[in-house]
Amino acid sequence: MGEPTRLKMMAERLNLSESTISRALNDYKDISAETKTVVRKMAKQLGYEPNIHAKRLASGKSETIGYVMPIQSNQIAGQFINELMAGIAKALTKYGWDLCVIAPQTPEEEIRVFKKIARTRNISGLVITRTLSDDHRFALLKRLGIPFVSHGRSSDSKDSAWLDVDNELAFFEMTTHFVKLGHKHIAHIGGPKDYNFARQRKNGWLHGLQSCGIEIPINYAEITELTFDGGKRAMERLLEVKVPPSAVCCISDVVAIGAMQALREKGIRPGQEISIIGYDGLELGAWLDPPLTTMHQPLKSAGEKLAQMLLNIVESGSLPPNNQELVRASLVRRETANAPLSTWPPIRKDSGKP
Amino acid sequence: MGEPTRLKMMAERLNLSESTISRALNDYKDISAETKTVVRKMAKQLGYEPNIHAKRLASGKSETIGYVMPIQSNQIAGQFINELMAGIAKALTKYGWDLCVIAPQTPEEEIRVFKKIARTRNISGLVITRTLSDDHRFALLKRLGIPFVSHGRSSDSKDSAWLDVDNELAFFEMTTHFVKLGHKHIAHIGGPKDYNFARQRKNGWLHGLQSCGIEIPINYAEITELTFDGGKRAMERLLEVKVPPSAVCCISDVVAIGAMQALREKGIRPGQEISIIGYDGLELGAWLDPPLTTMHQPLKSAGEKLAQMLLNIVESGSLPPNNQELVRASLVRRETANAPLSTWPPIRKDSGKP
């Protein structure tokens, strides 16, 4: 392939100085238009690509952002992370920036890595995901002065940049969808309140019921871990309630799938006696029997926006306006959410309520 | 946080030259042991981290490897990619190397990106996955002189580095497992032979049958796309065969899940009348009803090994020994593979065979 083109060569060929070439390519305003065109033409012709290490050393900018992989890639992580990363990478390549993957194995290592980044500055900014309600990373990154954006809000993300799904709205809509279908006994399987989205989703459900004038029954708000087994156990508990729900809003698809399994084991067909809606829009929900109705959140476009936001922050050196964005999830109608049976809920042994 | 520590400062404090400090830290043999210890002590104390851009510029090494994300992240991609990447990143951080994500949107862009890497050399090597039987990337990367390792073999990977699962062995074992359970009518749902692993897996099935002295029936080798729908349709076709199989080896979990759905729609219970084994070991297989028996391939450790292999290649500048490695998949026993019913296969209208 021969030697790569360097500024020096072009300078010699054009009888100009290296600095002029550099400034022409970087569109400095003290270079005449015609010089710029001739330089650019030559650069294109020779396939010039600047040596990024020299560039980054001289400019003091790393042109690299990092994506922090969730530590234990848990059950829903798969598709989620990939689409987001693909979006981030896509947006970055437009500007010639790199996306660097950071995969700490433990929380302690994560902290060490952050501190190292703060010292070396070899990464200009971070994208973090799986945000907790009370996420220590926010304070740490602020203290270290590392620019970042988060996918998901935290309790102290008032003055930091984030992109989040409007979880509350999503579960509000999920709930009112059930109401429109005719349901009156609508339960919720939520997650640990460590996760901010768990609170938000629960609130959406609550407000949905309130706005429809439906009283919130006791024992209709389950909390469980975000796993298949968690969803299964939570559903089993709901089935023990005096007046079991005819519809269940699940915090995630995986939890919903667990809930479906609990129903099946009791001989109850999801979408008939009891309807279920999940959240995440996972493809695999369509492969179940019956296919799971769910709420889909945009991921690839979210990744692109996150990257763009982070770029703005890094370039401007401060928080520009529009650094917080709420996107909408959309209902994916499949087959587990239908009108309730007229015979439901059944009268239980020890209850008088219809 | 103050100014970061530089070679210069340490040189001044220790009354040594910058070059001595540098060589002491890099363990040059023309520096005395005691100088090394005192330098290292100081470096540790001041939390010295070299400026990687200066380092990479001066040394001409980028200390970065790239992972090429599959272009259209298709159905099984999710978990797969993440675990592999986590493994790669883990291995690289040990050496202070970076993992850079490359996410081309089209095959054309992929080629452009490769050519750019060849010119700029800002990435020392690549890890590629989703290898095709006849994968143009191999020849291209060789021609461009870009070091790479592949997860999966290709037709012309004789003289390049790879790590692959022994697909043939896996399907051999899958098939003989069925035989041990008592099956004699064992079909295979495979994929397009564009994929090298599709051929290998089919061969494993064939050899498994041969080694057990079981004649290979006609119409027992289905080919389909690697999707839920593909698996479903292929299973439907198998059910039309005169003597339907009592066991089916599926090329992937997703295909197996589609096949299960086809069975259910005919009122056939997977694992009873017809047994099924998938491949990939996806977690979600455990969430099905009944849970899918499958073969699991190691991913995180595969990522680590791939990274290590690539590092060796880049550092040595040539293909070191042990640059090809075959790993084993292992059977994950769940509930879709059981002994056949004594009444199976049923006699069909127009056939005389038992």
Next chain:
DNA sequence: GAGTCAACCGAAAACGCTTTCGGTTATGTA
């Protein structure tokens, strides 16, 4: 015709490290 002011470009100093090439000691050998 002296002074002002753009417009444009070159020189040169960074940026922080690696690595080669000598040069200076102390040690051993003839």
Next chain:
DNA sequence: TACATAACCGAAAGCGTTTTCGGTTGACTC
């Protein structure tokens, strides 16, 4: 005593950019 040989270390030249600071033009003003 002279001479080769290690063992160590410093000087300095890169690596390929960016960016500041002047300096040289020519046009324009008064």
